Every structure is written in structure tokens, then in C-alpha cells.
Amino acid sequence: MFEGAGALAHDISRQVALDKTMALTGGTIAWAQVAPSNTTVIQFTAATPDYLTLSALESTDLDFTTGAFSGLIWVYPTLLAGDLRYLFCKGGTVDGWFFCVSGNNGAMHFDTCKAGPSFWETTSTVGEVVLNTWHLLGFSRLTTSVRLYKNGVDVTDAASVHQDPDTAAARVLNIGVTLGVAAAYQGYLWRPRLFDRQLSAVEMAQIFQMERSLFGV
Numbered sequence: 001m002f003e004g005a006g007a008l009a010h011d012i013s014r015q016v017a018l019d020k021t022m023a024l025t026g027g028t029i030a031w032a033q034v035a036p037s038n039t040t041v042i043q044f045t046a047a048t049p050d051y052l053t054l055s056a057l058e059s060t061d062l063d064f065t066t067g068a069f070s071g072l073i074w075v076y077p078t079l080l081a082g083d084l085r086y087l088f089c090k091g092g093t094v095d096g097w098f099f100c101v102s103g104n105n106g107a108m109h110f111d112t113c114k115a116g117p118s119f120w121e122t123t124s125t126v127g128e129v130v131l132n133t134w135h136l137l138g139f140s141r142l143t144t145s146v147r148l149y150k151n152g153v154d155v156t157d158a159a160s161v162h163q164d165p166d167t168a169a170a171r172v173l174n175i176g177v178t179l180g181v182a183a184a185y186q187g188y189l190w191r192p193r194l195f196d197r198q199l200s201a202v203e204m205a206q207i208f209q210m211e212r213s214l215f216g217v
Helices: 201-215
Strands: 008-010 021-025 030-034 039-044 051-054 069-077 084-091 096-102 108-114 118-124 135-142 145-150 156-158 173-175 187-195
Touching: 069 084, 069 096, 069 201, 084 187, 096 135, 108 135, 108 145, 118 145, 135 201, 145 156, 145 201
Parallel strands: none
Antiparallel strands: 008 021, 021 051, 030 039, 039 187, 051 173, 069 135, 069 187, 084 096, 084 173, 096 108, 108 118, 118 156, 135 145
16 A cells, blocks of 8 residues: 555555555544655554554455465554554454454464354464564464464464454455454554465565565664
């Protein structure tokens, strides 16, 4: 997603016409530039709350259920407190999937959800995400297995045997909050990416090595 100004962020990952436009939502959400590369990022404030949202219609191809899928996002949190701080959310407690960080202990969480409600959660080791530091966080799912990555390294600690989530086709995709606009993230985010396949450990490491210099990591 890239724009650099205004209230919209457009999908630049595809080699075809743009097909996704996320809305910058919230009282203080804003574009910003960060050192050392003057990379354009988006700044989020939890109290407002600030988040990106993509309509259900535009995010139907991100309604991952039975297939493999992966995600990556650069994060620089300026607040970690309370329970969870959401990064990606496509679904609720009875369907879909989400990826977040614990404000209590800095661990990453990835969940798939079904009606019941039932959910399956994989977490990283604690303390992986810290304040005022850039991290590349990612997850990769293949069949019932999910692996979590920080800066291209597998940091999975407690891995569940993930059941396929129920469809969340009717749900929006939010970045920075839950479906119910809660558990808001605070800090900077750059280049959220979702893939309809598994990313290997080698690919996670390669992407980190290609981009780390943008943030002096």
C-alpha cells in the first residue's frame, strides 16, 4: 500500500491495474517519513483509534480458509500495554484469522477461528517485539502448521495444530485494530503484504535482508 498523502492507500504489489484501496481511518492517522532513508510510513495512534480498512468486497481474495497463506509487515511500536495490539484482522471470534502482538509480553500471536467459537493460536517467544524499534514481523501457514518470523528468523514458540478458519468473506480487512475497532496498535507501520501461498524460511530471510537498510536494522 502506497500513496504518501491523503486518506487513501493503494495496492502497488500487483503488476496489473490497481484493485485494492484502503481507507486511512481515525482522528490522527497520518503519513510520515522516517530515517535513515526517508521512507514513507503511516503513523497510528491507539487512543483515536487509527487504522486502515478494506471493504469486504475488495478483500474476498484475502478470505483464506483451506489454502496456504502468509503475511509480512514492518512495525515500530511506540506503545505496548494491555492485552493485544492488532496488525491484521480478517474475521472475528467465530471466523477468519488475525495476527497481533501482546502488549503484556511482546509475543506475536496468530489465530484461526471457527464457529463455536473455537480458535487455534500459535505464539512466538516472549519479548520479541519491543518499543521504539523497527521489526519485520511475519507468519506463514501451510495446512495445519503456522510459523512466526521476526527479521527473517523463525521465532515460533508454542505452535497449534491449526484448523481451517470459517469463511470471513463478509468481513472487512482491518490493519491496526480488530473487526470491532478495538485493541488498537500504536506506532508506525510500513508495507503490509499478504500472499496466497506459504513463504519459506529462506524467503522470509531474503525479504528482511533486502529491506533492512531502509530502517537501519
